[in-house]
Amino acid sequence: MKRILFLLLTVHALERGREYEKDKVCKELNNFGKDDFTSLSMVLYSRKFPSGTFEQISHLVKEVVSLTEACCAEGADPDCYDNRTSALSAKSCDSDSPFPVHPGTAECCTQEGLERKLCMAALKHQPQEFPTYVEPSNDEICEAFRKDPKEFANHHLIKLAQKAPTANLEDVLPLAEDVTTILSKCCGSTSEDCMAKELPEHTVKICDNLSTKNDKFRDCCQERTPMDIFMCVYFTPATQPPELPEVALPTSKDVCGKGNTKAMDRYTFELSRRTDVPEVFLSKILEPTFKTLGECCDSKDPAVCFDAKVPQLKEELSSFIDKGHELCADYSENTFTEYKKKLTERLRAKLPDAPDTELEELVEKRSDFASKCCSINSPPLYCDAKDTVNSSRTETV
Known part of the structure; x- marks a missing residue:
């Protein structure tokens, strides 16, 4: 745990420009080793270029690690680091560059030599363009895991079902359960x-x-490496849901019968692979749904209870998923600035009489929520604590 914190602190130091100071970079490579240095670089450049694809960031990281290895090796040409970083910044300016693009890249490319490299190193997303949240600490994650291991398994089941919707439950469920096994250790x-x-x-x-x-x-x-595979899988977006018939809620026989322990897992999997609504939305509505079904199983006549509750639960599920689509509409297809612009236009059309101050407040609230919770890897602990999806004003629009 302490090592993870140290890595994150080092990232912040690197972001202040230290990655272009050869002696410090070489020291970090020697201290961390190639694999950890590569992982650290993935974290750094994923933050620096949040809109970049995994492939683009991987290209950049491989180039950086390659030049660092070569130029930090014993007997390397004294000009190696300067020459290689100059070539790297020049490659970033090519029209067919395989690297991620920052809005400020074009301006940096009008400069030359050291000025260009310093300009590239200073690029960062402003907070208002790419909002951030405070990640839960490792202790908080473990505390939440101990409190409800099954809920953690469900989070991963939903994500994997959305990333690989053509897989079977038998392919995906063991992987979700394996995550809980690892966390328990x-x-x-x-x-x-x-x-x-x-x-x-x-x-x-x-x-x-x-x-x-x-x-x-x-x-x-x-x-x-395993870390590269894991990072690639983690950054893989949800796949377009296949055309499948509507999935029915499990029956009393499915849920309450002895030995039917996977009925809830199967429904979670089937529902997840039919929608690209982020996992935090599905988890938030599935938990009370399953709780209600469980209470029916404990009633005197489970079948009657299911008949009475299921229609209402289906309506609530559908409404909540639609709300998730509404909240996250346009977010993944646009820059954050463009998303806010479209959101403002959409809300203005729905609330023509709302005062500007109220509209601005609603836009900020919606966009803040979307920036944190509308991606497949949204932080469940953080998003679950947000009340945006349940706000009365959100309900009306």
């Missing part, structure tokens, strides 16, 4: 490299189960 471990030791076996299972079910997973499984 590492949350109780004093070893700082517990996750690193568990990751290789987990990525093997991912590739065994899903590489033949989805092209994106197949490509991820071609990556060199």
Whole structure:
């Protein structure tokens, strides 16, 4: 845990420009080793270029690691680092550059030499363009896991179902359960490299189960290290849901019968692969839905209870999912600035009489929520605590 915190603190130091100071970069490569240095670079450049694809960021990281290895090697040409970083900044300015693009790249490319490199190093997204949230600490994650391990498994089941909707439950469920097994080991471990030791076996299972079910997973499984595979899978977006018939809520026989322990898992999986609404929305509505069904199983006549409750539950599920689509509409297809512009236009059309101050407040609230909770890897602990989806004003629009 302490090592993770140290890595994050180092990232903040690098973002202040230290990555272009050769001696410090070489020291970090030697201290971390190539694999951890590569992982750290993935974190750094994912933050620096949040709209970049995994492939673009991977290209950049490979170039950076390659030049760092070459120029930090014993006997390397003294001009190696300066020459290689100059070539890297020049490549970033090519029209067919494989690297991620920042809005300020074009301006940097009008400069030359050291000025261009310093300009590139200083690029960062302003808070108002790319809002951030405070990630839960490792202790908070473990505390939440201990409180409800099944809920953690459901989070991962939903994400995997949306990323690989053509897979079967039998392919996906063991992977979600494996995550809880790893957390149960590492949350109780004093070893700082517990996750690193568990990751290789987990990525093997991912590739065994899903590489033949989805092209994106197949490509991820071609990556060199378990960490690269894991990062690739993590950044893989939800796949367009296939055309499938509507899934029915499980019956009293499905849920209440002895030995039918996977009925809820199957419904979670089937519903998830039919929609691209982020996992935080599905988790938020499925939990009370399953609680109600469980209460029916404890009633005197479960079948009668199901008949009475299921129509209402179906309506609530449909309404909540539609609300999720509404809240996240346009977010993934636009820059944050464009998203806010379209959101303002949409809300103005629906609320023509609303005062400007009220409209601005609603836009800020909606856009803040979307920036944190409308992606497939939204932080469930954070988003679950937000009340945006339940606000009265949101209900009306």
